[in-house]
Amino acid sequence: MSILRVENLTKTYQSGGRELTVLHGVNFSLEPGDTFSIVGPSGSGKTTLLGLCAGLDHASSGSVYLNDIQLDKLSEDERAAVRNQYVGFIFQNFQLLPTLTALENVMIPLELRGEKGAQKTAQSLLERVGLGSRGHHYPTQLSGGEQQRVSLARAFANRPKLLFADEPTGNLDTDTSATVIDLLFELNREAGTTLVLVTHDLDLAAKTQRVIRIKGGTVVSDTQVATSI
């Protein structure tokens, strides 16, 4: 069974009274444990595709099946429940809640599920990303790399089946990027999560098993990568 299946996905926006189609009939499917990247130039539609796949937006036509759940049939609140159940996120600008400590940020997905022992789980995840002693620091008290590691811990907190990462190293320097990426793939391997990575960094994309290239909203290539870490 595919963990993510995208069928004939099209997205159109109204812009200045005109229709602007940013995705044209995209199709692909992913198996559990796959690592997958979407690459393409700015404005090619890759972030739109990620948003649709993660259930953050709804398509103009076509369907997205996440763990066999057809997302476009669900309301926004129902999609939120699906995200909490099956999906983890990593963003280019980290998207940590500035008023919460690192530990509290990691606890949110667990608390939303009503899980007991959220604090313990979150603490062990922070230790796993090397920030065990920084749990009570606020995001502004952490460096960019540390914030992204907190974000990694939060993404894996609810043991997601799918992890979406949008330009995860876009705001980091080269050294920090390498550390974060190593950690991301390591955690992903340990958890057996399917990873969907949006990037314009071809070297990073090459670390995944499969790369699709988008241009002008259309998939122009879909390549299996021979070597992956």
Add this chain to the structure above:
Amino acid sequence: MNFSWLFRMAWRDSRRSRQRLLLFMSAIVLGIAALVAINSFGDNLTRSIDEQARELLGADLTLSWSRPPSAKTQQLVKTLGRDRAYEVSFASLVSIPKTGGVRLAQVKGLEGNFPYYGTWEVEPASAVQTFRQAQSRIALVDDGLLVQLGAQPGDSVRLGNLSFLIAGRVTKTPGQAAIAATVAPTVFVPNQFLAGTGLLQRGSRIAYKYYYQFTPGTDVGASIKKYESVFDKEGINADTVADRKRQTGRSFADLTKYMSLVAFVALLLGCVGVASAVQLYVKEKITSVAILRTLGASGRQALLIYLVQTALMGLIGATVGAIIGSAIQLVLPQVFGRFLPVSVDTTLSGPAILGGIGTGLLISILFALMPLLAIRNVSPLRTLRTSYEDDLSGRDPLRWLVYLLVVGFIVGFAYWQTNNLMLALGFTGGLTVAFGILTLLGLGLIWLVRSFFPASWSYVWRQSLANLYRPNNQTLILVTAIGLGAFLIATLYLTQGLLLGRVELSASGNQPNMVLFDIQKEQIGGVRSLVQQQRLPVLQDVPVVTMRLTDINGKHPDVTKKDTTQKTPSWAFTREYRVTYRDTLISSEKLAAGKMPYQANGNIYVSIEKDFLDRLHLKLGDTLNFNVQGMLIPTIVGGTREVEWNRVQTNFVVVFPAGVLEQAPQFHVLMTRVPDNKTSAVLQRDLVNRFPNVSAIDLGLILKTVDEILGQVSFVIQFMALFSILTGLLVLGSSVVISKYQRMRESVLLRTLGASRSQILRITALEYGLLGFLAALSGILLSVVGTWALAQFVFDVPYRPDIVPLLVVTVVVTGLTILIGLFNSRDVLVRSPLEILRSEV
């Protein structure tokens, strides 16, 4: 739903905004404080009236009448109670021979041990005992009268033919609010000397009263119940402690309830500030909401997190308000001062505090809910695209539900306070119109600045004007909040001016400004010549006959009382009618229906004033039987008149035709016009000397009394309006702080790009100056239109608003706005750009 998590999240998320949230909620603090203070005061006043009810009356029972009852009833009233005191009172001119001062006063002849309860505050206190012994001609005189006439204890006061030694200065009489001494200051004399004054003449309007003390434990109401019908029939008014408690309690409950509506305006103003602040807060929180939505929080959960935050802050604001209000109520007895009939014992009032906190919490939640609803629609897509804005642009039908709840709450609150649905709806409607007009003025202002932007003006002007309409501007909220405060203050001044103007106008031109009354028939010639000797005109000379109504259409009061289909109020038969006779209408009258008074076929056709006709449910052709000093005179309603009452002039509800009452016992009222106070004083002195029973009242005295009462009333209203003004300033303060966060970056950028401190200072001062000026102008404009409508349609006087107080309000409001604006922006002005960037970003 996991509520404990919602509370935890609300708590965590508020960490960095608590100070600001508290600042938002401070806007409701003063409104709640005013509400709790006035309601606590109301509760304490009711309790004090209950506790001191006997002192309100000074006795267990009073019986009063103005027409001597039958001999049998006179005997009866002398047997009631364990002890009784007797009082005869009437209005008369009194004079102080030493100073030559003359003034109309209430004269009371007392015998017995009044008051039985409460303290009669007289200086020296020993004078009361001397007075009760009644062995010599001594008088106790109200303090106000002594001050006005320049007299003091030891001087003498002349009443008619007799002089009395002033033995004491009365500062408080049981059951009489101090303000009553302003309207009708009293001279108390032992009753046995009253006859010697020569003032108790036939036709004088004299009131008689017995004060009774009963054996402790007597149910006074029950023991006089059997005499009720006798009292009714004889026109005797019985007043027990319970009656007085009820009447006084009711009138003061009404007063405090209306005052609480003024406090509620302050609260609503604060709530508008809260809604505006929360709207900006929500804008700041949108990214956090989008993250929560991405991680799986539902729209409702996200909304509830922020609703819990604002509700908790509302609770804190309301509680602080309740504490402040409970403290403020301690000074309210001083504010109401001379209006209060009892000394108010101030203690904490549980219902007022809980009611205030509940009201504050509910109304702040409702107002905060308006901007908070948008949180439900925040899209998680914002985590990927910061420029995404489609989620909040759509219309939300739930907003209308919240608007409806807010309006419903206001109507409900006003109804709870006044028990009058029409008044509650009127209050809500008036507020909606005021808020609506101020909002429109604010919007109009933004449009004007935008449309006619002076592109050629200097940079400082352009920047400060642009701040009035750019995104996240506070123009609308400040024009509404400050404007409403200015509106309240300006309306207060203008209405006070209107009321005084109305009295002044009533005697302008050739209208009479002095009334001489209680002139006996045989004295009228002498009084006329006295007036003419002083070269004053006799503008009106009106005969007055007093009478009572015995039946309407042949139905006596006992029949109309039992017959539920009869709508005639019982007071129609117990009141005394002062009637004149003439065949024509005078300038203040207009024929509404039927004819002027006339006689035909042996029938007497009288004219009834239109409002009175309606209140008695009478119609043309109805028969009225009058009793004139024992003689019955049948009449028919032949016509009805509209009467302008607001003139210094004799007006009558019933007018007889000439040729009927000429021989009846009567007194005359004469009107003249005195050019100045000096002439008025000379005329009054001559009157006292030659016709001591004749009384005079001049417009100066009326104006002075009205002015004094209005002064007291307006002080109370100003005190309550102060809460609205301060709330307006708080809203201003919090709006400036919020906009400070919004503008900090820009000011820093300007500083970084080379703008001098003085330029930033001028931009800020100009912006807030413009806002304050335009807000004050909007409020004053609204007030001028409102009071013009009052003058035009209600008071019917020419409208000449006093410009000076309006200018003062404009200057003060503008100045305060600039000061608060600069004070809150001082960081940008005095600290280095880098310092601010590091601390704020």
